[in-house]
Amino acid sequence: xxxxxxxxxxxxxxxxxxxxxxxxxxxxxxxxxxxxxxxxxxxxxxxxxxxxxxxxxxxxxxxxxxxxxxxxxxxxxxxxxxxxxxxxxxxxxxxxxxxxxxxxxxxxxxxxxxxxxxxxxxxxxxxxxxxxxxxxxxxxxxxxxxxxxxxxxxxxxxxxxxxxxxxxxxxxxxxxxxxxxxxxxxxxxxxxxxxxxxxxxxxxxxxxxxxxxxxxxxxxxxxxxxxxxxxxxxxxxxxxxxxxxxxxxxxxxxxxxxxxxxxxxxxxxxxxxxxxxxxxxxxxxxxxxxxxxxxxxxxxxxxxxxxxxxxxxxxxxxxxxxxxxxx
Ligand SMILES: NC(=O)c1ccc[n+]([C@@H]2O[C@H](COP(=O)([O-])OP(=O)(O)OC[C@H]3O[C@@H](n4cnc5c(N)ncnc54)[C@H](OP(=O)(O)O)[C@@H]3O)[C@@H](O)[C@H]2O)c1
Numbered sequence: 001x002x003x004x005x006x007x008x009x010x011x012x013x014x015x016x017x018x019x020x021x022x023x024x025x026x027x028x029x030x031x032x033x034x035x036x037x038x039x040x041x042x043x044x045x046x047x048x049x050x051x052x053x054x055x056x057x058x059x060x061x062x063x064x065x066x067x068x069x070x071x072x073x074x075x076x077x078x079x080x081x082x083x084x085x086x087x088x089x090x091x092x093x094x095x096x097x098x099x100x101x102x103x104x105x106x107x108x109x110x111x112x113x114x115x116x117x118x119x120x121x122x123x124x125x126x127x128x129x130x131x132x133x134x135x136x137x138x139x140x141x142x143x144x145x146x147x148x149x150x151x152x153x154x155x156x157x158x159x160x161x162x163x164x165x166x167x168x169x170x171x172x173x174x175x176x177x178x179x180x181x182x183x184x185x186x187x188x189x190x191x192x193x194x195x196x197x198x199x200x201x202x203x204x205x206x207x208x209x210x211x212x213x214x215x216x217x218x219x220x221x222x223x224x225x226x227x228x229x230x231x232x233x234x235x236x237x238x239x240x241x242x243x244x245x246x247x248x249x250x251x252x253x254x255x256x257x258x259x260x261x262x263x264x265x266x267x268x269x270x271x272x273x274x275x276x277x278x279x280x281x282x283x284x285x286x287x288x289x290x291x292x293x294x295x296x297x298x299x300x301x302x303x304x305x306x307x308x309x310x311x312x313x314x315x316x317x318x319x320x321x322x323x324x325x326x327x
Contacts, residue, residue, distance in 0.1 A: 002303070009049065016310060023103050031075055031076065034073045035099060038069075039124040039322065044064050048310070064097070066127075090106050093110055093276050121297060125320070126288070134164055152175060162187045174189045208226070210232050223262075234269070
């Protein structure tokens with residue numbers, strides 16, 4: 001079968017290549033999926049460029065991609081909850097990474113039936129970004145009437161997070177650039193802050209939650225705009241102590257400046273490292289079928305143009321998700 005593989009670390013042009021590889025074998029709890037669409041995530045190109053090689057060591061060459069939708073074409077001996085022909089979607093676990101390919105094996109713990117009303121491309125857009133947004137927002141207990149700032153509302157994670165925060169009844173501020181203001185507003189954000197013309201710290205103050213999807217100064221500056229006792233929930237900042245422990249980082253202490261800000265604001269700070277979760281995907285499918293969440297797609301590339309698709313995503317200006325179609 002054909003697969004888009006990371007063949008070495010380096011620039012995307014040098015590191016990615018379409019290769020002929022063996023079809024994956026399935027274990028007792030796996031389904032074999034004929035891939036119809038895969039969506040791309042920043043972690044994919046960060047892996048290919050070698051930025052995460054200490055944290056997520058890879059045995060190269062290896063097929064890229066975590067998000068997928070497709071059709072079940074074979075069942076492992078112990079699989080009970082799926083049938084041949086089922087249309088599924090998933091964020092595969094690390095050991096089964098490799099969704100930008102004609103076929104992928106997936107442990108059933110990580111797969112769910114895709115939303116009935118979504119195309120394969122739309123379904124593939126949802127898993128990693130959706131699970132990340134839900135897990136990061138639930139980690140700080142988002143609830144009705146919370147005032148939240150979601151950074152990068154036009155990104156893959158941000159565009160899902162806005163919709164989810166509105167379902168929870170929150171009052172949503174979000175940042176994006178001028179060209180995206182109108183369509184991000186249409187996702188339900190109450191106040192879209194154009195970071196080209198406005199300083200978000202002047203507009204959003206006294207917040208219950210900041211969702212930090214940008215990192216560095218954005219993580220620290222979030223403490224300027226939360227109320228005392230508020231929360232900063234990050235997906236790109238330094239680990240909190242609980243997450244560090246889960247990631248096996250022994251003897252970890254919070255960076256001093258961050259620890260001081262948490263203390264000064266009596267704040268909660270969390271870093272979420274998304275975990276694949278089929279039950280949450282089932283909930284996402286229900287929300288999508290009810291029309292409460294809309295998958296947001298920027299561009300769809302054919303499989304042959306996979307490298308260009310990753311180069312586009314890595315420019316950092318995607319409007320929602322970038323998809324590779326194999327139909
Ligand atoms: N911890 C985890 O488990 C986890 C999971 C998923 C993602 N992540 C990380 O979270 C980050 C976001 O992921 P993503 O998939 O949403 O990325 P993405 O889709 O590539 O984000 C692109 C978006 O970011 C916006 N943006 C860039 N700079 C901005 C700024 N200064 N202010 C406001 N918006 C800005 C861009 O809008 P403009 O074009 O308008 O600038 C663009 O729409 C990535 O670093 C990713 O690696 C972590």
